[in-house]
Amino acid sequence: MERKWFIVDAHQHIEVGSYIYASRLPRATYEEQLEAEVQRFKKWFEKYSVAYGAVSNISPMVDRVWRMRHGGNEATLELIKRVGEKVIGQYVPNVFEAPDLVKEKTEEAIRALGFKGIKLHPWVSAFPLSHPMVYPVFDVAAKYRIPVLSHSSRSEFCTPALFGEIAQRYPEVPIIMGHMGKQHLHFDVLPTMRLGENIYLETSGSKIQILLERAIKEFGADRVLFGTDGPHDLLPAYVVRIEDLGISDSEKELILGKNAAKLFKIPMP
Numbered sequence: 001m002e003r004k005w006f007i008v009d010a011h012q013h014i015e016v017g018s019y020i021y022a023s024r025l026p027r028a029t030y031e032e033q034l035e036a037e038v039q040r041f042k043k044w045f046e047k048y049s050v051a052y053g054a055v056s057n058i059s060p061m062v063d064r065v066w067r068m069r070h071g072g073n074e075a076t077l078e079l080i081k082r083v084g085e086k087v088i089g090q091y092v093p094n095v096f097e098a099p100d101l102v103k104e105k106t107e108e109a110i111r112a113l114g115f116k117g118i119k120l121h122p123w124v125s126a127f128p129l130s131h132p133m134v135y136p137v138f139d140v141a142a143k144y145r146i147p148v149l150s151h152s153s154r155s156e157f158c159t160p161a162l163f164g165e166i167a168q169r170y171p172e173v174p175i176i177m178g179h180m181g182k183q184h185l186h187f188d189v190l191p192t193m194r195l196g197e198n199i200y201l202e203t204s205g206s207k208i209q210i211l212l213e214r215a216i217k218e219f220g221a222d223r224v225l226f227g228t229d230g231p232h233d234l235l236p237a238y239v240v241r242i243e244d245l246g247i248s249d250s251e252k253e254l255i256l257g258k259n260a261a262k263l264f265k266i267p268m269p
């Protein structure tokens with residue numbers, strides 16, 4: 001990372017409350033977990049020249065019955081308060097609640113709490129990405145032109161095809177395909193991208209460089225967002241992966257930060 005890029009990591013997480021992998025007993029208290037994440041993010045932002053990280057908490061994806069009004073998204077707000085403006089909040093809705101309540105809470109998250117994006121994890125939460133139960137979330141995203149980042153993988157709940165379906169129903173919502181179908185469904189990514197200009201790719205979790213190259217060649221660099229699913233120390237490797245692409249520096253700038261800044265409506269240098 002010799003070169004100084006304007007970097008926005010479009011896909012980051014904190015682990016406060018319930019977590020996907022239950023291998024970390026004994027569990028710390030909520031406040032201890034939160035403080036550990038605050039310190040982890042502070043150190044990481046000091047170490048790497050990353051301008052912004054778009055962060056969501058894992059716990060509201062895992063818990064189907066929320067114990068707080070926003071199911072643990074509160075921890076993301078606390079992170080923003082303690083770490084600062086570098087953290088961009090991504091709100092995780094609970095699509096298992098009543099549709100009106102989902103709409104009300106998502107709208108509150110954006111209007112009153114300052115979340116700039118929505119994060120869905122259909123595999124962990126167990127709902128199909130394009131199911132009508134998710135429409136209230138997309139209705140709000142459409143109203144405020146807020147991007148929706150979703151996990152994609154071979155789980156039947158979030159295959160690339162479902163991105164195509166929901167993207168066509170909500171053409172005004174930028175829908176970001178996190179992980180680009182991972183390693184198993186990479187053949188589905190380009191055909192899906194052709195279904196809507198509002199479909200974007202996020203680079204973490206996919207190792208298939210030729211897919212990234214082909215996507216940029218066919219759709220342009222402005223439909224790819226840099227992400228790590230971190231924060232972690234693999235950041236330099238992820239950046240090198242973008243630097244290694246046979247594209248211009250201005251296209252690399254788009255992917256590494258400018259595209260995300262535009263979608264999340266945050267200041268650019």
Ligand SMILES: [Zn+2]
Binds near residue numbers: 151178
């Ligand atoms: Zn994620």
